[in-house]
Amino acid sequence: MTLPDAYRADVETLWDYHDMHHTIRPSDAAIGLGSHDLGVATFAAELYHRGIIPRIVFTGANAPTTVTRFPRGEAVHYREHTIELGVPDEAILVEPKATNTGQNIDLTRKLLADHGIAVQSAILISRPYQQRRAYSTAKKLWPELEIICASRPLPLNEYIESIGDVHRVMSMLVGDTQRIIVYPERGFAIPQDMPEQVEAAYRRLVEAGFTSRLI
Numbered sequence: 001m002t003l004p005d006a007y008r009a010d011v012e013t014l015w016d017y018h019d020m021h022h023t024i025r026p027s028d029a030a031i032g033l034g035s036h037d038l039g040v041a042t043f044a045a046e047l048y049h050r051g052i053i054p055r056i057v058f059t060g061a062n063a064p065t066t067v068t069r070f071p072r073g074e075a076v077h078y079r080e081h082t083i084e085l086g087v088p089d090e091a092i093l094v095e096p097k098a099t100n101t102g103q104n105i106d107l108t109r110k111l112l113a114d115h116g117i118a119v120q121s122a123i124l125i126s127r128p129y130q131q132r133r134a135y136s137t138a139k140k141l142w143p144e145l146e147i148i149c150a151s152r153p154l155p156l157n158e159y160i161e162s163i164g165d166v167h168r169v170m171s172m173l174v175g176d177t178q179r180i181i182v183y184p185e186r187g188f189a190i191p192q193d194m195p196e197q198v199e200a201a202y203r204r205l206v207e208a209g210f211t212s213r214l215i
Contacts, residue, residue, distance in 0.1 A: 001166050003157065007208065010201035014173045015156050017198045018129040020149040026052050027121040027148060029112070033104050033134060034060015034074025037127045039152035039162060041078035044125050045085035047150075053123060056082065057111065059095035059104040101130075101137045102188055109142055121146035128152075128159060129173045132180060136189035170205065175213025177202040182215065 003011060030053040032040045044056045060066075060074035070077040075094045083089055095111045098104040112119050126134045128151040135149050160166050177198070183189040206214070 001161055001164060003160060003166055003170075007170065007205065010204050011170055011173060012156060013198055013201040014177055014205070015129060017195070018132045018173070018176060019151075020131045020135055022148045022150065024052060024123065024148060024150055027123045027146070028055075028119040029053055029117070029121075030056045030123045030125055031104070031108050032056060032058045032075075032078055033101065033124065033126040033130065034058065034066070034070075034078065034098070035063075035127050035130070036066045036069055037152075037163065038078070038081055039154070039159075040125050040127065041081040042085065043150065043152040044078070045082045045087050046152075047123060047125075048082075048087050048091060049085075055091050055093065055117070056087065057093045057095060057108050058082075059098045059108045059111075061097055061099050063099065101134055102141060104134075105138050105141045119145065121148070123148045123150050125150050127172070128154070129169075129176050132192055133176050133183070133189065136180065136183070136192050139190045140188065167210070171210045171212045174202060174205045174210045175215070178214050 030044045030047055032044045047053050058075035058078040062073055066074055073096045075096050079092050079094050093111055095107045098107045122145055124134050124138060124147050131149040131151060135147060138147050160169050163169055180192050184191040
């Protein structure tokens, strides 16, 4: 679970790049994006109890990497965890069908509209290294929504320990960085600036073999 020293600087560069460094403030809802990271639900519950948001939408079916961990679906397990943390069931909506970030946004928007809930602002909660991709996707598909990106505030080493697989975290960081480059070209997201040092760190990690999450 220890981050190898040979890759630490490059991993930290990508880690910081994907953090949007948004300031959390009261919003109409939190949207928790499904993944293998239960910290999304933990942080959503924290924001609810702090009075930052009045409702939570969890969105996500399963990816191949989450079927074993969350057999009833990511959003369903997030809801159950959040209820265990004291959030009332009536404050939670579940969107259980999305299998990618674009569907997370589109189906959440439809779900809120179907319930007659008007949302002008939302805190988009994701894995730490998914923030930038989530933002660029949401701005493409729901441009009028005021978006704050957030994640459970853990330092890199503690996050790796919470996931329990350093290679997985490194590969996911590399994969999300590639998507920042590729997805705008495919019409899935708005473009994002990528500093030269970030792209160089990404290239070195690809060359080092952290490629399991590339598309």
